[in-house]
Amino acid sequence: MGKKPVFSEATCPVPIHDPSRVLLGHGSGGKLSAALIREVFLPTFNNPFLEKLNDSATLPFDGSELAFTTDSFVVDPVFFPGGDIGSLAIHGTVNDLAVSGARPLYVSAAYILEEGFPIEDLKRITASMQKACEESGVTLVTGDTKVVDKGKCDSIFITTSGIGALETNHNIGVDQARPGDKVIISGAIGNHGIAILSVREGIEFETDLKSDSASLITPIRNIIEVSSNIHCLRDPTRGGLSSALNEIAQASKVGIELEETSIPICNQVRGACELLGLDPLYVANEGKFVAVVAAQDADKVLGKLRTHPLGGEAAVIGEVVQEHPEMVLMRSSIGGKRVVQMLAGEQLPRIC
Numbered sequence: 001m002g003k004k005p006v007f008s009e010a011t012c013p014v015p016i017h018d019p020s021r022v023l024l025g026h027g028s029g030g031k032l033s034a035a036l037i038r039e040v041f042l043p044t045f046n047n048p049f050l051e052k053l054n055d056s057a058t059l060p061f062d063g064s065e066l067a068f069t070t071d072s073f074v075v076d077p078v079f080f081p082g083g084d085i086g087s088l089a090i091h092g093t094v095n096d097l098a099v100s101g102a103r104p105l106y107v108s109a110a111y112i113l114e115e116g117f118p119i120e121d122l123k124r125i126t127a128s129m130q131k132a133c134e135e136s137g138v139t140l141v142t143g144d145t146k147v148v149d150k151g152k153c154d155s156i157f158i159t160t161s162g163i164g165a166l167e168t169n170h171n172i173g174v175d176q177a178r179p180g181d182k183v184i185i186s187g188a189i190g191n192h193g194i195a196i197l198s199v200r201e202g203i204e205f206e207t208d209l210k211s212d213s214a215s216l217i218t219p220i221r222n223i224i225e226v227s228s229n230i231h232c233l234r235d236p237t238r239g240g241l242s243s244a245l246n247e248i249a250q251a252s253k254v255g256i257e258l259e260e261t262s263i264p265i266c267n268q269v270r271g272a273c274e275l276l277g278l279d280p281l282y283v284a285n286e287g288k289f290v291a292v293v294a295a296q297d298a299d300k301v302l303g304k305l306r307t308h309p310l311g312g313e314a315a316v317i318g319e320v321v322q323e324h325p326e327m328v329l330m331r332s333s334i335g336g337k338r339v340v341q342m343l344a345g346e347q348l349p350r351i352c
Contacts, residue, residue, distance in 0.1 A: 029238025030282075030343025034247075053251065054174050055235065056100040058166065067102035069093060070161040075352055078125065078155055080196045082210030083286075085158055086125035088352065090132035090140075091213050091286055092237065093162040098220045099233035099289055101172040102164030104136060109160050110144040114153040125156070136215040138162070168224060176231040177252035182298035183318040184291040186219060186311050187212070189241050190269040193283035193351050198272070209268045212287030219308040220289065223301045229294035230301065236290055237352050239343045242281040242328070244290050245318075246342045250326045258318035258330040258340065282343045284351045292320060 025032035042051060049057045056069035071092050078085040094104040109129065113122070133140055191212040198209060216235065224230060232252070236244035241263070249256045265280050273280050287310060293301045298316060305311035318330075328340040 025344070027238070028343050029240075029243050029284075031341075032344075033239070034342065052173060052175065053247070054100055055096040056102060056162075056164070058100065065166040067097050067100045067164040067166055068161070069096040069100075070159065071096060072157060072159045073352060074154070074157050075196065076154065077196070077199055078121070080199050080211055081208065082192075082195055083213040084125055084128050085156060086127075086129035087132040088211075088213050088286060089158045089160045090129050090136060090138070091215050092235075092352065093160040094136045094138055094164075095216045095235045095286075095289070097162050097164035098215075098217045099172075099235050100164070100166075101168055101170050101220075101224060101233070102166050103221070104138045104162055104164040104217060106141045107133065107138050107160055107162045108142045109140055109158060111146070112153055112157040112159075113145065113147045114155050115147055115150040117155055122156070125158075132215065136217055170224060170228060170230060172230060172233055173251075174232055174234065174248055175251040177248050177254050177256075177292045177320045178231060178294070179254060179320050179322045180295050181231055181292045181320040182295050182316050183245070183256060183258070183320065184293060184298065184302055184305070185241065185263065185315060185317050186216070186289045186291070186305060187287070187313040188264040188266045188269070189236070189285055189288060190265060190273065190280040190283035192286040193240070194269045194272045196351055197276075209266075209272075212285060214287035214310055216287065216289055216310065219305055219311050222308060223291065223304050226304045227293065227297040227301050229297040230291055231294065232290070232292035234290045236285050236288060238284055240280070240282040240284055241290070242279075242340050243342050245328045245340065248290070248292060249328050252320075253325050255321040255324040255326070256318055256328045257321055257337075258328065260330050260332050262315050262317045264313045264315050281340060286352060295319075 023032060026036045056067040059066045059068055073085050073089045075085050075088060093107050097104040195209050195211040232248050234244040245256050269280055302314055302316060305314040329337045330340050331337050
């Protein structure tokens, strides 16, 4: 560790219950986000495609199926170790398609720019997006740009949408977990959130910690090819691993039990979380995914995943159970169990 950090935004604010106002926590991917979806958006736009609440909607098209997703990115700072808001936007979009079992094809991008934003920074961001598109095998085919008065937007916001083709008959969805399934994480958690926080708050590490932002298309396609018993795929972005697993447990009406000692966390992330009083389970990721797999295929999926550079630290971290439906429990290193709930407030503002 280097100079003393400033912790002005590092802690999780206690949610203020005011149902008439939008709070920062409504964008956290945790409990307040779920409440906003459940109480505002689902009742208004209710339809069989939206109500599944998968990372992408699966839509019938000309005798086959397409996956369609959209997302917004508001990361601060816009340039961070391991990436920037541009590559992050592409990775986030193609990963949402990939975890739905689709092959990403096309993306769009809409930019909201603050007056005075440097053109050179915009060129750097768009170049990064194009590189991420090329690496992911997708093409950016349409977009939009708006400029707002200085002070009305924090530098740059990007909204992306993506379309992909479903080429398998695998029934992958957040509601498909079954008792006995194994829970696999593709690698160490928390790198993205802590890498950004290290820049924002001036934390220095003895070794370089970078965001894990990356395209997950290839490792996901690899495991789909070796197993037809992959039931759920989820990328634990906002709200971290805890929210992703709670979403699966609630949608599938099952319980999930984790083993704390099996969850891969690098020493820098663990140390930073201890210093700041954060729980790695709630820290955002942008290059990891959760796979819920039938027990008989778990070793095969894990072995295949570990052959890819992005899956070298993959591990089985838990199991789906019949007990305590819609709850996630974790067995600690000393043998006790605790409930792993969704993020209650806003832990790391503007992280993805």
